Amino acid sequence: MKEITSSMAGTVLNIMVGGGDEITSGQEVLMIESMKMEIPIESQIEGKVSEVKVNIGDFVNEGDVLLVLE
Amino acid sequence: MKKILIANRGEIALRIMNTCHQMGIETVAVYSDADSDMPFVKEATYAFNIGEPAVNKSYLRSEIILELAKNEDVDGIHPGYGFLSENADFARSVMEAGIIFIGPDPDTIDLMGDKIVSRKTMLDAGVAVVPGSEEGTSTLEEAVRLAESMGYPVMLKASGGGGGIGMVRCENEQALAKSFGSTKARAKAYFGSEEVFVEKYINNARHVEVQVFGDNYGNIVHLFERDCSIQRRHQKVVEESPSPFLSDSAKQKMYDTAIKAATAVNYRNAGTIEFIVDEQENFYFLEMNTRLQVEHPVTEGVTGLDLVKWQILVARGEKLPLAQTDIQQKGHAIEFRLYAEDPKSFLPSPGIMEEFTWKEFQGIRVDAGYASRSTVTPYYDPMIAKCIIYGDTRKESLERAEQFFKGLTIKGIKTNAPLFKGILKDPDFINGNYSTSFLTNKTLITE
Incomplete structure (x- = not known):
C-alpha cells in the first residue's frame, strides 16, 4: 500500500482524482490552500487510487495522508 | 469618537490600536479561534471571539461583526486592509446602523472595485489608462482579436480581481487560449464574477x-x-x-x-x-x-x-x-x-x-x-x-x-x-x- 501525503498544512481546495483512477508520477492530484496561496500536490508515485482520505474543505496538517494507492 | 471596532487582525489591527489609544479612543478587537493568543487581542481594550479560523467563518462575517459593534456601542469601525475593507455593502450597513465607517463613501468603493468601470471612469476624467479592452471580454475570439490589435504579450485580468490573484501574462495566442477558461473560472471562484478583460503588457514596467x-x-x-x-x-x-x-x-x-x-x-x-x-x-x-x-x-x-x-x-x-x-x-x-x-x-x-x-x-x-x-x-x-x-x-x-x-x-x-x-x-x-x-x-x- 502506498500513500500520498500533504507537503503542507492547509485546506483542501480541490481533489482532481477519484477512487479507481490510475495516476502517474508528477500528476497533480489535489489542490491545497495555505496562506492565501494555491499549492498543487503532485504525486511522486504511480498506481491506482484505492481511497481518497479527505474531502474538499477539510483542514490537513503536513504529513497527513491524502490518498491511498493500491 | 470614543470607541472603535477594528475589523481586522495581525499587524494592522495593532497599528490602528496604537493610534486610537494615543488619541484616547478605546478599541474593540475581533478574533478567530486561531488568533486568541495574538498580540493584537491582548492589546485591545476589549476583545471578542467571532468564530472559527477560516476567514468566511470569522473575519468575513459582516453580520456578526456589525451586531457586536452595535452591542458594544462603538462610534466607528476601521476595516484595515483586505477582509471587509473594500466591501461596499458592509460599509453601507455600518453607516445604516448609525456607525461611522472609517473609509471612503461606499459608492466610491463600488466604482473603483470593478476594474473595467474604474478604467472607464478614469478615461472620462482624462487620466491615461493601460491600453486595453473597454468592456469585459466574454469570448476567446474577442480576446484574441483585441490582443492582436495591441500586440503580444498581454495581461488577462479578472474585472473584480485584486491582490495579484486572477491575472495572467500571455505571450501569444496559444497562451491566451490556454488561460482564458481557467482565468474566468478563478475570477468566478474568487471574486464572484467571471468577467475578464485584456490589457497591454508593459515591458520592464x-x-x-x-x-x-x-x-x-x-x-x-x-x-x-x-x-x-x-x-x-x-x-x-x-x-x-x-x-x-x-x-x-x-x-x-x-x-x-x-x-x-x-x-x-x-x-x-x-x-x-x-x-x-x-x-x-x-x-x-x-x-x-x-x-x-x-x-x-x-x-x-x-x-x-x-x-x-x-x-x-x-x-x-x-x-x-x-x-x-x-x-x-x-x-x-x-x-x-x-x-x-x-x-x-x-x-x-x-x-x-x-x-x-x-x-x-x-x-x-x-x-x-x-x-x-x-x-x-x-x-x-x-x-x-x-x-x-x-x-x-x-x-x-x-x-x-x-x-x-x-x-x-x-x-x-x-x-x-x-x-x-x-x-x-x-x-x-x-x-x-x-x-x-x-x-x-x-x-x-x-x-
Missing part, C-alpha cells in the same frame, strides 16, 4: 503609486509616491519613497494626475492611485485602492504624519489637518514585507516561531503582528511583520536595512529575510535600477 487623502469639504491632497516594483507573484515585497527612478518632473505630473483621479470620484479618506510606468516614464492608471495600504508606513516615514490619525479625523467630520503646501517629503523610507515563506520557492512556511527578535536602532520601525513563540497558522496571509527603515538619504536607509537584517533572528519557520539580504547587495537594486520582473530575473540567494 515599474509600479509606482500615489497616496491621496480627501475630506468631506472637497479638499484633496497627495502624500507623494511609493515605488512598489519589487514583487513576487504580482504581490509587493519591498516599497520605497521617494522612487529612485522617476524624474522630478514625472513625479510632479504623477501627483497632479492622482489628484485629478481622486477629484473625479470626490474621494474621501485615505486612498491610493496605482500607476504602471514604462521605461520612458509614461505612466498609466492601473487601479485605485479605496483603503489604507499595507505600505502606508513608508509615507509616514517621509512625511512624518500618522495616516490612521488622519483617517479618524476625516471620518469624524474634520477638515484635512494640512494643506498641500504644508506637506513635505523628507529623507527616504523603505519597507520590507517579512513573509513566512521559503525565500527561493516562495512557498508558505507556517509553524511556531520560536524566536523573533531584532536589534533596535535609529530609523527602524517594525510593525509586527506576531511575537516570539507565536504560531503562524496557514489560515491567513503569510506576512509576519513589516520592517520600515528610514534614513536621511536612500544610501543611509539601505545601509541601516542591511544592519537591521544582520540583527534579525527568526527561528522555527522559514522567512524571506535571506532574500532581503540578497536584494540589498544587488548592484541594480542599489542603483535603483529595477522593474516588476526584478525577482523573476535574478538569483539573489546563494547559500
Whole structure:
C-alpha cells in the first residue's frame, strides 16, 4: 500500500482524482490552500487510487495522508 | 469618537490600536479561534471571539461583526486592509446602523472595485489608462482579436480581481487560449464574477503609486509616491519613497494626475492611485485602492504624519489637518514585507516561531503582528511583520536595512529575510535600477 501525503498544512481546495483512477508520477492530484496561496500536490508515485482520505474543505496538517494507492 | 471596532487582525489591527489609544479612543478587537493568543487581542481594550479560523467563518462575517459593534456601542469601525475593507455593502450597513465607517463613501468603493468601470471612469476624467479592452471580454475570439490589435504579450485580468490573484501574462495566442477558461473560472471562484478583460503588457514596467487623502469639504491632497516594483507573484515585497527612478518632473505630473483621479470620484479618506510606468516614464492608471495600504508606513516615514490619525479625523467630520503646501517629503523610507515563506520557492512556511527578535536602532520601525513563540497558522496571509527603515538619504536607509537584517533572528519557520539580504547587495537594486520582473530575473540567494 502506498500513500500520498500533504507537503503542507492547509485546506483542501480541490481533489482532481477519484477512487479507481490510475495516476502517474508528477500528476497533480489535489489542490491545497495555505496562506492565501494555491499549492498543487503532485504525486511522486504511480498506481491506482484505492481511497481518497479527505474531502474538499477539510483542514490537513503536513504529513497527513491524502490518498491511498493500491 | 470614543470607541472603535477594528475589523481586522495581525499587524494592522495593532497599528490602528496604537493610534486610537494615543488619541484616547478605546478599541474593540475581533478574533478567530486561531488568533486568541495574538498580540493584537491582548492589546485591545476589549476583545471578542467571532468564530472559527477560516476567514468566511470569522473575519468575513459582516453580520456578526456589525451586531457586536452595535452591542458594544462603538462610534466607528476601521476595516484595515483586505477582509471587509473594500466591501461596499458592509460599509453601507455600518453607516445604516448609525456607525461611522472609517473609509471612503461606499459608492466610491463600488466604482473603483470593478476594474473595467474604474478604467472607464478614469478615461472620462482624462487620466491615461493601460491600453486595453473597454468592456469585459466574454469570448476567446474577442480576446484574441483585441490582443492582436495591441500586440503580444498581454495581461488577462479578472474585472473584480485584486491582490495579484486572477491575472495572467500571455505571450501569444496559444497562451491566451490556454488561460482564458481557467482565468474566468478563478475570477468566478474568487471574486464572484467571471468577467475578464485584456490589457497591454508593459515591458520592464515599474509600479509606482500615489497616496491621496480627501475630506468631506472637497479638499484633496497627495502624500507623494511609493515605488512598489519589487514583487513576487504580482504581490509587493519591498516599497520605497521617494522612487529612485522617476524624474522630478514625472513625479510632479504623477501627483497632479492622482489628484485629478481622486477629484473625479470626490474621494474621501485615505486612498491610493496605482500607476504602471514604462521605461520612458509614461505612466498609466492601473487601479485605485479605496483603503489604507499595507505600505502606508513608508509615507509616514517621509512625511512624518500618522495616516490612521488622519483617517479618524476625516471620518469624524474634520477638515484635512494640512494643506498641500504644508506637506513635505523628507529623507527616504523603505519597507520590507517579512513573509513566512521559503525565500527561493516562495512557498508558505507556517509553524511556531520560536524566536523573533531584532536589534533596535535609529530609523527602524517594525510593525509586527506576531511575537516570539507565536504560531503562524496557514489560515491567513503569510506576512509576519513589516520592517520600515528610514534614513536621511536612500544610501543611509539601505545601509541601516542591511544592519537591521544582520540583527534579525527568526527561528522555527522559514522567512524571506535571506532574500532581503540578497536584494540589498544587488548592484541594480542599489542603483535603483529595477522593474516588476526584478525577482523573476535574478538569483539573489546563494547559500
